[in-house]
Amino acid sequence: MTDEVLLSTTEGQRPDQKASDFAHSGRLAQPGLELRFEHLSFSVKGKQILEDISGTAHPGKVMAVMGPSGSGKTTLLNVLGGRVQCARCQATIGGLPLTKKTRRKISYVLQQDIFFPNLTLQQTLEFAAELRLPESMPTACKKEIVAQLIEQLDMEKCTKTIIGDNMNRGLSGGEKKRANIANELLTDPAVLLLDEPTSGLDSSTAYALTISLKKYAVQSGKTVMMTIHQPSVQMFYQFDTILLLSAGRIAYYGTPSDVVSHFAEMGHSCDTSHYNPADFILDVVKSGSEAAEHLIADSNQRRLTTPDCPILPETVAGKAKGALVSRDDVVITTETGKEKFSNLNLNESDLRNGNYSTGNGKAAANDEKYISRDPEKADVIDDVKSSVDESDLSLEDENRRRWPTSFTKQLSVLTIRSFIQGKYRYLSTLKFVKTIGVALITGLVWWQIGRGKITEQQALDIGGALFFITVFNSFNSLFDVLVIFPSEREVVNKERMGGSYRLSSYYISKTISELPLALVLPSISMIIFYWMAGLNGYNNAWAFFGSWLDMIMVTIASQSLGIFVSAATMDFEHGLVLAIFMMITYMLLGGFYIKSLPPWLSWLRYVSPFLYAWTLMLYFEFDSDYRVICNTENSLYPSCLPPQGGGNDTMATISSNTTRYVKKSEILVFNGADVPAWICCVALVTTLVLFRVLGYVLLRLFHKPIVK
Ligand SMILES: Nc1ncnc2c1ncn2[C@@H]1O[C@H](COP(=O)(O)OP(=O)(O)OP(=O)(O)O)[C@@H](O)[C@H]1O
Incomplete structure (x- = not known):
């Protein structure tokens, strides 16, 4: 794969005037957006899968979510990508709450490369472009975008190759992976989520793909967040941020360059001349619950002073010692800082109006950047918010927003x-x-x-x-x-x-x-x-x-x-x-x-x-x-x-x-x-x-x- 792989379709590289015009119309030229998630907690059938997960993926940067198998990496991406419903998961994209509408700025590349096996690569992407790009865009323009993606992904040789399956050979594993990414890049998303994009690839192809994603983030200013199992040393240092999960909790949040010294401070020295730091931190997290708990506790302390990765006070204090935030407490992070309100009288009309009546006064919901609150009330707020959103939409508007084409x-x-x-x-x-x-x-x-x-x-x-x-x-x-x-x-x-x-x-x-x-x-x-x-x-x-x-x-x-x-x-x-x-x-x-x-x-x-x-x-x-x-x-x-x-x-x-x-x-x-x-x-x-x-x-x- 060449270094130019995955460059945005909006980099002004199209020779054709029509396509450029369209790109400049603003539909395809959307900038990368910050994806911020705070205190995500998610459980299924009583099993806690994510607990107080926070982080910020920045435009132009690549965040890698790492962790042992079953630590919750895919679940985190599923929550952010809207693939699972999570009433207690709050996130913002470009400062706006992540809703059905704003989530359209995110594209999610699934781990499995799922396509119709008998269509060629070109057919697959062209049909996807017809279905996912605005209907008003001329077909020639869509074809050109597809051609450019194919070229940028260095896949010209296989445009006429079928995707293939077990019965009929088609694209190779790496090519399918790139086809999968191209399919998501068609809509020129502001944020690209990728679930294990390197799984099943040999190390050099995996490295090339990581480099490509990095270049894509840097050159097009897009936000990239990916899960990865065991990156090589070179790959590891390409990431801007590492979010290390252990049993659904954060064990490390920071840059790859700090990870070795941080683990050394925690009593886990890594001989980097013989040990891949990525393997090392995974081994430490997997080595036993005591080491992992120690890391999580330390990471929680550090999160108190890490604005990118905030933590709920009750998590730091530990549940055993009793929650610092009472059941009725709501912490609202406003532009002026974090405020805690007690004994809120939450009623539907206040919520609709964006006013939270507190003992100390009113907090305007419109000013909020993020609200973290008691889970039981979270459902109430989410329900009310979603009903407000929906009531604002006429059916026709909703349909237009919901489907890219008629x-x-x-x-x-x-x-x-x-x-x-x-x-x-x-x-x-x-x-x-x-x-x-x-x-x-x-x-x-x-x-x-x-x-x-x-x-x-x-x-x-x-x-x-x-x-x-x-x-x-x-x-x-x-x-x-x-x-x-x-x-x-x-x-x-x-x-x-x-x-x-x-x-x-x-x-x-x-x-x-x-x-x-x-x-x-x-x-x-x-x-x-x-x-x-x-x-x-x-x-x-x-x-x-x-x-x-x-x-x-x-x-x-x-x-x-x-x-x-x-x-x-x-x-x-x-x-x-x-x-x-x-x-x-x-x-x-x-x-x-x-x-x-x-x-x-x-x-x-x-x-x-x-x-x-x-x-x-x-x-x-x-x-x-x-x-x-x-x-x-x-x-x-x-x-x-x-x-x-x-x-x-x-x-x-x-x-x-x-x-x-x-x-x-x-x-x-x-x-x-x-x-x-x-x-x-x-x-x-x-x-x-x-x-x-x-x-x-x-x-x-x-x-x-x-x-x-
Ligand atoms: N719908 C579900 N029902 C029950 N358990 C689930 C569900 N979804 C995820 N889990 C559990 O949550 C945990 C985290 O799963 P997840 O797929 O997010 O892990 P992962 O870190 O991505 O693992 P891997 O690296 O192996 O893909 C696992 O123990 C999994 O069994």
Whole structure:
């Protein structure tokens, strides 16, 4: 990676006037901002993960958050990046409280490099630019920004390389990491958070990346904060500030150059000629709770005089000795200094007006830089504050602020992206081989069975063939979705957490883009099988088109079922179990295997889409009274039986010369196809729509984007 890597897109390096104009419009040329967090405490299910964490990340500087595994590094970044809700976490960016709106100035590079594997690097970044950059920006401008990022990240060689996954090789680990960073730099954030950006990289690549981040911070004046596990010596000294965590508390806050002398003062001398100071401090913190507690206590004392990293007095005093700040105390740090107010009468209107009534007077909330207070009241204040923020916004304003692009823009971009990504999944060579192979086998097994006049046995066999091909394509379609949907979840989760688009845009775009893709293989399967088996299309072309349409409907209905099952379970294994259960039930009730269900169960057959699909197939196949020749003996059909008593037969036997034919209605009745054709169509369309809608509702209600 070159030294220029990661330079801001706003450095005036773009030769193209349009892009520069845009950059100068102020949208992309935002300066770095100070990120200040004070007394962050965070717990999950009663487990304290962060406790009184403070710090300040400055523009043009890089802060490294270090600590042993499980010390809370990622959690700290998740809190600051808004990936987890934390009612008691107060932070400011550029002096303003960190809210949903101001947090948009922060970009968060996750530890995992989560992308759609079949898109190329260029496609990935261009789609991200379309979704995340303002809609008013010309596409040419967005492309140029992407091209510049690619160039600055020294990735020109791999613009056309797919991202890749375990199955298909694509970008290398280091390239993926850079792609991940480029993806976040697109929006030119004021603050860049990175969770373990060097994990999985070899030492020289990790060092190059650190240098690049440092240069990015210095040259573009941006604020960079990153977690890191075990930096090399050279990397360690690139950082401006080290925030060392131990079990969720601060064990050291300061510069890397001071760390060795500080630890020596604490009785932990480091032979820097043989020991990497980064490894050393981690080893000391990990060596035992006594050493760590000692360091934390000392760091707490130092924090009393470190404005960048303030501490709550009760933390210094230690909980065992009793809190210095009473339950009702609120400490307000104002421009004029820190003031402590006792016995506040916090009521909603005061909070809304920004007035905190105290025994000593009023403190204006608007003047506050930061409020640290009793956790129980924190919730009250947060709730009230957030309701004030939201009430200030009209719905339209809120939508505009919430999403960088309109619904239609999201829909069109996501549809194209989903189509490109989906085509590799739905139309892979393996899937073609499987579909064509099975179609050829079934075609051979039922070879020309339907040509000309057929026997009663052949009619039965054709019923079996039609049922088989319906079930086969439905299973295929369902399992495609089951495999694809959960694997997309991580990408969609990440993008939705970043506020890139609405769930509805994603869902509708997926439906639109995958519809044509899902039709290709069933159509091929149907064409091969149908003509090899010599079915009724030879006699009546409409029979073929009807059967094909029927196949398409049941295939899409199965796709909808797959989406519903995936949304209900959201992982492949659970989805597989539920899908197999539902499909086997539908199959058994579909009418082919059992024609005399127990009366108390017979209503259940009407829930099976296979019943409707197969019935429609039978309608198209047996559309003539002169196709199936009666058995001369042991016929299954009443109309083929000889007339009783030689008189007029009420069951009009159909004959042509001496050959007797089975009435088409009797074939349908024998197969249990007792549902009118139009009801079959309505039932299939209803299944298709119902499961799609249910899938959306489940996603909306139960699968909000989450942090793993
Ligand atoms: N949602 C959660 N539920 C329960 N425990 C959690 C949750 N999130 C984090 N933790 C716990 O909090 C602690 C800190 O986790 P975190 O991922 O922040 O550590 P870390 O320092 O980033 O670790 P690593 O370096 O291994 O990534 C761990 O003990 C973890 O198990």
